[in-house]
Amino acid sequence: MAQVLEFKLPDLGEGLTEAEIVRWLVEVGDVVAIDQPVVEVETAKAMVEVPCPYGGVVTARFGEEGTELPVGAPLLTVAVGAPEGSSGSGEDSGSDPESAGGSGNVLVGYGTGAPAARRRRIRPDRLDRSVTEAPVSGAPVVKAPVAEAPVVKVLVADASVSEGPVPVVSPLVRRLARQHDIDLRRLAGSGPDGLILRADVDRAIRTAEETATATARAAQAPVQAQVPAAAPNGVAAAVDAERIPLRGVRGAVADKLSRSRTEIPDATCWVDADATELMAVRTAMNAATGPSAGPKVSVLALLARICTAALARFPELNSTVDTEAREIVRLSGVHLGFAAQTERGLVVPVVRDAHTRNAESIGAEIARLTELARTGKLSPAQLTGGTFTLNNYGVFGVDGSTPIINHPEAAMLGVGRIMPKPWVHQGELAVRQVVQLSLTFDHRVCDGGTAGGFLRYVADCVEQPAVLLRTL
Numbered sequence: 001m002a003q004v005l006e007f008k009l010p011d012l013g014e015g016l017t018e019a020e021i022v023r024w025l026v027e028v029g030d031v032v033a034i035d036q037p038v039v040e041v042e043t044a045k046a047m048v049e050v051p052c053p054y055g056g057v058v059t060a061r062f063g064e065e066g067t068e069l070p071v072g073a074p075l076l077t078v079a080v081g082a083p084e085g086s087s088g089s090g091e092d093s094g095s096d097p098e099s100a101g102g103s104g105n106v107l108v109g110y111g112t113g114a115p116a117a118r119r120r121r122i123r124p125d126r127l128d129r130s131v132t133e134a135p136v137s138g139a140p141v142v143k144a145p146v147a148e149a150p151v152v153k154v155l156v157a158d159a160s161v162s163e164g165p166v167p168v169v170s171p172l173v174r175r176l177a178r179q180h181d182i183d184l185r186r187l188a189g190s191g192p193d194g195l196i197l198r199a200d201v202d203r204a205i206r207t208a209e210e211t212a213t214a215t216a217r218a219a220q221a222p223v224q225a226q227v228p229a230a231a232p233n234g235v236a237a238a239v240d241a242e243r244i245p246l247r248g249v250r251g252a253v254a255d256k257l258s259r260s261r262t263e264i265p266d267a268t269c270w271v272d273a274d275a276t277e278l279m280a281v282r283t284a285m286n287a288a289t290g291p292s293a294g295p296k297v298s299v300l301a302l303l304a305r306i307c308t309a310a311l312a313r314f315p316e317l318n319s320t321v322d323t324e325a326r327e328i329v330r331l332s333g334v335h336l337g338f339a340a341q342t343e344r345g346l347v348v349p350v351v352r353d354a355h356t357r358n359a360e361s362i363g364a365e366i367a368r369l370t371e372l373a374r375t376g377k378l379s380p381a382q383l384t385g386g387t388f389t390l391n392n393y394g395v396f397g398v399d400g401s402t403p404i405i406n407h408p409e410a411a412m413l414g415v416g417r418i419m420p421k422p423w424v425h426q427g428e429l430a431v432r433q434v435v436q437l438s439l440t441f442d443h444r445v446c447d448g449g450t451a452g453g454f455l456r457y458v459a460d461c462v463e464q465p466a467v468l469l470r471t472l
Contacts, residue, residue: 002079005054009069019043020068020248030058042248047376056080060191180205249345260407268402270438273459275418281465301363306461308355314454316446317411318387337386340373350386400436410445414438
């Protein structure tokens with residue numbers, strides 16, 4: 001007989017503990033092959049297609065699209081057919097990992113070499129007796145109307161309940177029911193053999209909320225026009241205010257920025273720089289023909305190369321603080337992060353070993369990572385490990401900003417828009433291409449003199465690109 005195996009959300013690496021279901025790639029009843037992607041999830045770092053290590057028929061899915069699941073929570077169950085000639089009675093069935101269809105080839109930290117733990121299956125007749133035929137004291141059993149889709153059948157609130165086993169596999173479903181005071185013994189599941197699924201509990205929660213909302217509205221209708229609604233923190237809010245969960249990329253950004261503001265005593269200094277010469281040099285580089293010609297070099301690539309040169313002179317800013325050891329950790333290599341705005345939110349891809357690259361190499365890597373960011377295909381490894389960040393907020397048409405440091409780094413350089421402005425050049429007023437540069441730094445790793453020296457060197461390279469020739 002077929003063996004039902006449970007596939008849990010695997011460890012996605014990089015210390016990630018949860019993921020949000022973005023899109024199911026299979027339906028219940030579909031036949032899946034070993035290592036076939038079954039669901040697309042979004043972590044705090046990237047979008048990932050999760051392959052299933054078993055081949056068979058999908059019997060259940062746990063979680064709707066938009067649901068956030070912790071690592072180790074059930075994703076789906078797969079019925080794997082037993083080899084021909086097996087007895088089906090039982091005791092040796094599924095003891096061999098290979099017979100279960102496991103590939104052993106899934107994501108980081110998740111192995112399929114060992115068979116899934118066998119569960120004691122609940123016979124449908126016992127399930128019906130323990131759940132739907134519980135003895136009633138003073139009230140009959142009431143079932144919800146039957147619709148085309150599976151619905152939840154709820155017993156009346158004052159009915160006595162059987163103490164038999166509850167047909168629930170997922171610990172997530174049990175926790176969700178506890179959080180919303182849902183008695184699982186009063187639900188008849190829509191899964192195989194009456195298994196209670198996440199969807200069953202969600203329907204019960206919605207039913208309870210709709211009832212409570214209708215009751216509350218009826219009670220508050222006379223006074224609602226006189227008393228404005230207030231949010232839990234005391235801030236006035238509209239009755240129909242939208243609540244947006246902080247999860248996925250947005251949640252990760254919120255957590256990281258909050259931690260940065262909490263832990264890092266940051267300070268910001270800024271300076272205006274005449275970027276006319278830098279823009280002229282870039283134009284000349286991109287106009288070169290013949291053997292010296294090459295890929296187009298962006299302004300961001302030139303600024304990134306200036307940053308690596310500046311960090312070589314001021315290594316204090318290429319460091320981090322070990323708060324537990326009370327030590328400043330000065331890093332030898334520069335892994336340069338750059339802020340990129342995408343449809344999924346703000347991400348910071350990292351150019352590895354930027355200190356060993358020239359402007360052309362840095363520009364090519366920035367272009368490659370930016371394209372991956374736009375398509376949502378950046379891996380967690382490409383979004384972590386940065387030591388310094390370059391933030392070009394000038395693309396949004398603004399001049400200046402006080403950026404928040406990308407924890408646990410020690411500094412971030414912000415670049416505003418480059419635009420024509422009146423400027424005193426060689427003793428005369430002229431229209432020049434001016435940019436504002438701002439440096440936010442961790443005051444624990446250096447004092448203002450070091451930060452000012454770094455920013456001044458960057459500004460000098462922008463105004464006189466020939467300064468860079470000394471370090472090339």
